[in-house]
Amino acid sequence: MSTVKTDAQFMERFENFAFKEVVEEESVALETNTRYLAILASLVGSQGLDAYKFILNKALDEGMDPIMVKEMVYQSIDYVGMSRMWSFLAATNEIYQERNISLDAGEATTTMFDRLEKGAQAQVEIFGEHMKEAWKTSVVNRWLAANCFGDYYTRTGLDLAQREMITFCFLMAQGGCEPQLIAHSKGNMNMGNDAEFLKKVVHQCLPYIGYPRSLNALNAIDKAQEA
Structure with a gap:
């Protein structure tokens, strides 16, 4: 970052905390691709474009899968x-162009004719059988099934557990989405992303989204676990 020259003392503390202390804390450690995927999703959610560019380059230097990142960005449109x-x-x-990385992402697995059916099925897999006909209750719920889940969750490049994790990060980083954050905490748990895992995600994203939204997210996880 250019601020290393102008704000040396600040950057020393920030980089030590974000890139060393948090990353090396064994109790909240995550696999590299997972950690960067969560951080990048939280930066989209918090609208940290400059930080996103910096972290994306850092992630790619450390072997981050470019297709995973592209799929995360695509899915963010719904959140x-x-x-x-x-x-x-x-x-x-x-x-990607600067680095001569292919601009390809994953691939669609639905058509314009079956996106609603397959999107609703993805909702059932994540949230349970009560979602099977939830799309019939309103226009927004129909769009949610066909567009959000049918167009994006069903794509290749990320599995449903990874997609639920990045959704959690979008919501956490935005703030003001606590009801949805609790619901998607439950969805994550249904996909195998248990409370311990989600709390690790929050801790790894904390340097980028701050303490208030991180504490709100931890509280949402607890409420989902209680439910």
Whole structure:
């Protein structure tokens, strides 16, 4: 970061905390790809574009799978909206071009004719049988099944557990989404991302989203676990 020259003391403390202390804390450690996927998703959620570019380059240097990142950015459109994801997609493509990385992402596994059916099935897998016909209750719920889950969750490049994790990160980093954060904490747990794992995700993202939203996320996990 250029601020290393202008804000040396601050950067010394930040880099020690974010890149050493948090990463090396054994009780909250995560596998490298998982940690970077969570951090990058939280930076999209918190709209930290400059930090996203810096961390993406750092992640790619350490072997991050470019397809996983691209799929994460695609999926973010349903949680932050096109107006806030577009610049992250552009930044990702720019960095990939600079590094001669293919701009390819995963692949769609649905068509315009079966996206609703398969999206609803993905919801059932994550949240349970009560979601089978939830799409019939409103226009938004129909779009949620067909668009959010049918268009994106069903793509290759990330599995359902990874997709639920990045959704958790989008919601956590935005703030003000606590009801959805609790619901997706439950969805994560149903996919095998247990409370201990989710708390590790929160701890690894804390330097990038701050303490208030991290504490809210930990509280959401506890509420989901109680339920």
